[in-house]
Amino acid sequence: MKTPWWFLHKTLLAFLLLPVSWVYYFFSVIVYNLRKISAYKSRRKIICFGNILAGGVGKTPIVRAVAKYLDAPVVMRGYKKGKKTGWVGDEAMMLARDKIQVHVGDRKSNVILLNKQNDNTPIIMDDGFQNPRIKKDLSVLVFDQGLGFGNGFLLPAGPLREPRWAIRRANAVIIIRGAKKVRKIKLPPEIPVFYADSVTISPYDENEKIFAFAGIGYPRKFFGQLKNVVGKKTFPDHYQYTDDDLRNLIATAEQYDARLLTTEKDWVRLPQWARTEIKYARLDITLGQDFFDWLGENI
Numbered sequence: 001m002k003t004p005w006w007f008l009h010k011t012l013l014a015f016l017l018l019p020v021s022w023v024y025y026f027f028s029v030i031v032y033n034l035r036k037i038s039a040y041k042s043r044r045k046i047i048c049f050g051n052i053l054a055g056g057v058g059k060t061p062i063v064r065a066v067a068k069y070l071d072a073p074v075v076m077r078g079y080k081k082g083k084k085t086g087w088v089g090d091e092a093m094m095l096a097r098d099k100i101q102v103h104v105g106d107r108k109s110n111v112i113l114l115n116k117q118n119d120n121t122p123i124i125m126d127d128g129f130q131n132p133r134i135k136k137d138l139s140v141l142v143f144d145q146g147l148g149f150g151n152g153f154l155l156p157a158g159p160l161r162e163p164r165w166a167i168r169r170a171n172a173v174i175i176i177r178g179a180k181k182v183r184k185i186k187l188p189p190e191i192p193v194f195y196a197d198s199v200t201i202s203p204y205d206e207n208e209k210i211f212a213f214a215g216i217g218y219p220r221k222f223f224g225q226l227k228n229v230v231g232k233k234t235f236p237d238h239y240q241y242t243d244d245d246l247r248n249l250i251a252t253a254e255q256y257d258a259r260l261l262t263t264e265k266d267w268v269r270l271p272q273w274a275r276t277e278i279k280y281a282r283l284d285i286t287l288g289q290d291f292f293d294w295l296g297e298n299i
Helices: 012-016 018-036 059-070 090-096 107-115 164-169 219-224 243-255 289-298
Strands: 046-050 074-076 102-104 123-126 138-144 172-177 193-201 210-214 229-234 259-263 279-287
Touching: 012 018, 046 059, 059 090, 059 123, 059 193, 059 279, 059 289, 074 090, 074 107, 090 102, 102 107, 107 123, 172 289, 193 289, 210 219, 210 243, 219 229, 229 243, 243 259
Parallel strands: 046 123, 046 138, 074 102, 074 123, 138 172, 172 193, 210 229, 210 259, 259 279
Antiparallel strands: 193 279
């Protein structure tokens, strides 16, 4: 689905959905505590990277950077697995393209398997902050400076999976910079905060006209980091593109005399024939050494 337009604004519809969000949170707390009863303690250290917003904050590039730095395996659910991504999901495909060891499926089962290896390297758990089935040694929340807390409401009135006080369960926070518009992110003073810089690297010269398309949580982030965009098209998050979709996009770009460009996350979901005709802009994240120093001290 596409990210609802009201997630970033306190609209009338958002206020009308508030009672539903309270019911959602009530049941999510019950489920969380029931699942916590059988939590598994891993022999190898578990470093969890998560968020309290529903998708789109740029967590996968953070996971990629840390996994490469530690040479650590990643366990993840593999959201929206499909034939076009080898039944592992687009985020797993992105990590695997960088030679990172990725284990997709039930995270608890994969952690148990990894504990049987003769290896003490930490295990990175992707998007598991709301998953209590595995005990974490470190939990790191990721925020985007341009998104902040959105409108500050819980799902479905807003983008928050949990209230903001849930941040106190985290050991650290990473804020990704790079957005033109900056939202205030008020955090508990006792939580260490680190910053990452993001840059979108286009394969085209900035003078070339671009027709951009994306099926991600917050496509405006992607469009806003490109130059000379003459047209754009959005799709639902994790959208599985059809051949007709792609032929229409190619034809539209030709009408604009523009180059067709998408995100890496979208590109890995394209069929092979389309990957030869369509290029992607890579999102690179630079984490400061202060974060890796903190990480080393705590694991």
